Amino acid sequence: MNETRHRVLAALADGPVSGPALADELAVSRSAVWKHVEALREAGFEIDSGDDGYTLSAVPEFGGPAVEYGLDAPFTVEYHDSVPSTNARARDLAADGAGDVVVLADEQTGGRGRLDRDWHSPSGGIWCSVLVRPDVPMADAPVFTLAAAVAATRAAREAGVDASIKWPNDVLVDGADGERKLVGILTEMEGEADRVSWVVVGVGVNANVDPADLPAEAEPTSLSAELGEPVDRRTFTQRFLELFDDLRTDPDAVLDEWREYSGTLGREVRVETPDGEVVGEAVDVAFPGALVVETDDGRVTVSAGDCDHLRPV
Template sequence: MNETRHRVLEALADGPVSGPALAEALGVSRAAVWKHVEGLRESGFDVESGDDGYRLASVPEFGGAAVAYELGAPFEVEYHDSIPSTNARARDLAAEGATDVVVLADEQTGGRGRLDRAWSSPSGGIWLSLLFRPDAPMAHAPVFTLAAAVAVTRAARGAGVDATIKWPNDVLVDDRKLVGILTEMEGEADRVSWVVVGIGINANVDPAALPSDADPTSLEAERGSPVDRRSFTQRVLEEFDALRQSPETVVDAWREYATTLGRRVGVETPSGTVEGEAVDIEFPGALVVETDTGRVTITAGDCDHLRPV
């Protein structure tokens, strides 16, 4: 949403305001005001007009303009009703030099998860990718995956869903998968060029429509009612923005919601399976596992929660 349209929207929210008064305040023509009002209506905003002028009656349930409206984080929002992959689109934007952009979709047709697994992304979910350029070395980039998990977990709990985090990037409810996170990046050893954090949230979707091997759940299923996707998305973006600015706080925040710590785990790593008790996490996101032969620190792997012997 361009700056003038954003200012029109703010004025309408404080309305009613007449077209001539709005044109004078913004330094544009009355025809320009009318075009911006019509543009807002096309985006789903309910703008009423009466003898005393225009006023904003309601905000759309979802979409780029809706999420950007009153968003308390400095992200531009690019919205798609349907897209093959928000991460792929974010990578394209990164190649063009963009930053602080959220690619948001109602549906993905070619979503992927970790290890190139297919990720079902039906209409009614929240599928988004955050593109940003942190001032950090490549070795610290995993902390942003943890930050995303914390941000979504806080948003879910704010919506009445008791979410927890499984290392490194799954948000669960009673071991059922609610959210998947996939982080991609580019840079050199001493500096990140860009990071894309893809977040797939099973929001208002039927778990039966999702792959059964993931043992999925959704916000709607857990709450017994649909979630407000607009406000939920805003909460995720605002929480993530605060965390990315203080990466040193992320690990402690992650520990608060972790379901992996204290459990027996099996972690598939490039050098083999590590089995033992997950006892800690170290910055920027390494899992510490107590095995029969000593402690092992794992920076990347596929983690399973095992049943106690």
């Protein structure tokens, strides 16, 4: 959404504003004001016209302009009703030099997860990829996965779902029938050893979807299934982005909050790594995102792998 339309919405939020007053405030013609108002209406904003002028009466439930409206974070949102992969689209934008862009979709038709697994993303979820250009070395980039996990977990808890983080990239809900996956995260990056060029953090939130419509092997749940009613996707997306924006420049806070929300620490775990299996108690997370496991042979720091929770300690 362009800057002028942001300013139109900001003016309308304060009450009825006449066309001439808007034209003066924005330094544009009355015809241009009308065109911007009509474009906002086409985007789903309900703008009434009365004797006192224009009034914003309702904001669309979801979409790029809806998420940008009132968002307290410096992101531009590119929205798609359906897209093969938000991460792939974000990579294309990165190649064009973009930054601080969120690719958001109602549905993904060709998403991918870790280890190149299919990621089924039906309508009703929150499927987004955040493109940032941090000034950090490549070795530090995994901290952005942790930041996204913390942001998603906090947003879920604020929405009323008692979520926790499973290392390295999932957010789960613990129920009577075991752990259920609520959020998946896939981070991609490009750069050289001493500097990241860009990072794309792909986040899939099972929002208002039926868990039966998701792959059974993921043992999924959704926000709506946990709450018993649909969640406000616009509010949830905004909150996630605002939290992520706060955390992306504060790695110390990321690790502290990750520990607080972790469902992995204190658990007996089995981690499949490229060098073999590591079994023991998960005791800590080390910057920029490695899991520290206490094994029978001593402590092992695992940078990457598939983690299974075995039993509480």
